[in-house]
Amino acid sequence: MELSLKWSVTRITTKFEFKIARSTESYYDVVILEISDGTNIGLGEAAPSKRYEKGPDAILKLLEANQKQILELPLEDFEDRQAALERMFPHSYALQAALDTAFWDLHGRRVGKPLWQLFAADQELVTSSYTIGISDLSVIPDKIAEAAPYPLLKIKLGTEYDYDIMRAIRRETDKVLRVDVNEGWKTLDDAKRGTEWLVRENVEFLEQPMPADQLDDIAKLREFSPLPLVADENSVRPEDIPGLVGAYDGINIKLMKCGGLSNALKMVELSQKHQFDIMLGCMVETSIGISAMSQLGSFARWLDLDGNVLLADDPYIGVGNKAGKILLLDEPGLGVKNRT
Numbered sequence: 597m598e599l600s601l602k603w604s605v606t607r608i609t610t611k612f613e614f615k616i617a618r619s620t621e622s623y624y625d626v627v628i629l630e631i632s633d634g635t636n637i638g639l640g641e642a643a644p645s646k647r648y649e650k651g652p653d654a655i656l657k658l659l660e661a662n663q664k665q666i667l668e669l670p671l672e673d674f675e676d677r678q679a680a681l682e683r684m685f686p687h688s689y690a691l692q693a694a695l696d697t698a699f700w701d702l703h704g705r706r707v708g709k710p711l712w713q714l715f716a717a718d719q720e721l722v723t724s725s726y727t728i729g730i731s732d733l734s735v736i737p738d739k740i741a742e743a744a745p746y747p748l749l750k751i752k753l754g755t756e757y758d759y760d761i762m763r764a765i766r767r768e769t770d771k772v773l774r775v776d777v778n779e780g781w782k783t784l785d786d787a788k789r790g791t792e793w794l795v796r797e798n799v800e801f802l803e804q805p806m807p808a809d810q811l812d813d814i815a816k817l818r819e820f821s822p823l824p825l826v827a828d829e830n831s832v833r834p835e836d837i838p839g840l841v842g843a844y845d846g847i848n849i850k851l852m853k854c855g856g857l858s859n860a861l862k863m864v865e866l867s868q869k870h871q872f873d874i875m876l877g878c879m880v881e882t883s884i885g886i887s888a889m890s891q892l893g894s895f896a897r898w899l900d901l902d903g904n905v906l907l908a909d910d911p912y913i914g915v916g917n918k919a920g921k922i923l924l925l926d927e928p929g930l931g932v933k934n935r936t
């Protein structure tokens with residue numbers, strides 16, 4: 597089978613400026629890949645996070661320099677293929693993810709089956725949350741109004757004015773909230789105070805309350821916290837998981853951190869083995885990335901796959917999202933097509 601590879605950079609714009617504890621963006625450049633066998637095309641997306649790697653320009657250079665080797669990767673054994681991708685691109689998890697996803701999509705299309713079926717996952721998924729980024733207090737009513745259809749909200753905190761944000765949100769809604777601090781609480785005392793207060797605010801869990809390199813503090817916080825703690829910046833790759841026992845209750849798995857569906861599957865298995873609750877998350881991504889992660893959705897207790905619905909201009913159509921209910925398709929592969 598003769599394969600060919602194409603790529604392009606696409607700028608995606610969010611409906612609102614997207615701010616978290618360490619960054620503010622209103623658009624993102626993602627790299628879209630197409631791997632074709634002449635009949636079927638597999639799609640993949642790299643949405644590199646500045647927390648973990650360089651931007652899209654670095655990915656383009658890697659693609660240009662390695663095109664031939666990519667097309668010679670072993671296709672039949674996905675574990676061998678992933679190992680080769682990690683050797684080839686050790687510093688770009690997003691590129692690993694894009695290639696792994698495109699190879700899986702191509703495979704699914706060739707055998708005529710949706711990936712969730714090939715992964716022995718279920719089509720029925722729990723409701724996903726919708727993310728409210730950090731914003732000026734005056735914008736919060738608009739954001740909560742925009743989120744009206746979504747029953748579960750994920751709130752970004754980790755600012756100097758967390759308490760004001762929560763109060764402003766609670767003036768607008770009594771929905772269940774999940775809170776993501778994105779490493780924003782720097783001392784155990786601050787984290788304890790924040791946690792104690794959030795317990796009374798109908799919060800379901802707390803994601804990455806403190807910096808990833810303060811794991812001992814996080815373990816102490818966990819002993820104190822009635823809320824489950826979920827790792828995100830601490831749970832990047834499969835090999836991170838065993839070291840998180842005792843510090844966390846749950847693991848947030850993302851394609852752009854772990855390097856694709858093959859590693860996400862591995863993280864699901866490791867999380868189950870170590871009795872962590874599983875959360876599947878995302879960066880700001882198009883429907884390619886979100887549709888890919890959704891294929892594993894039934895393995896998760898919590899879903900946070902809203903990157904595509906935060907966009908003003910998603911160029912692709914994939915899994916649906918009706919008020920947080922993600923609808924997995926019966927189409928082969930990812931089931932994604934161009935919007936136009």
Ligand SMILES: [Mg+2]
Pocket residue numbers: 776778803804828829848
């Ligand atoms: Mg997070």
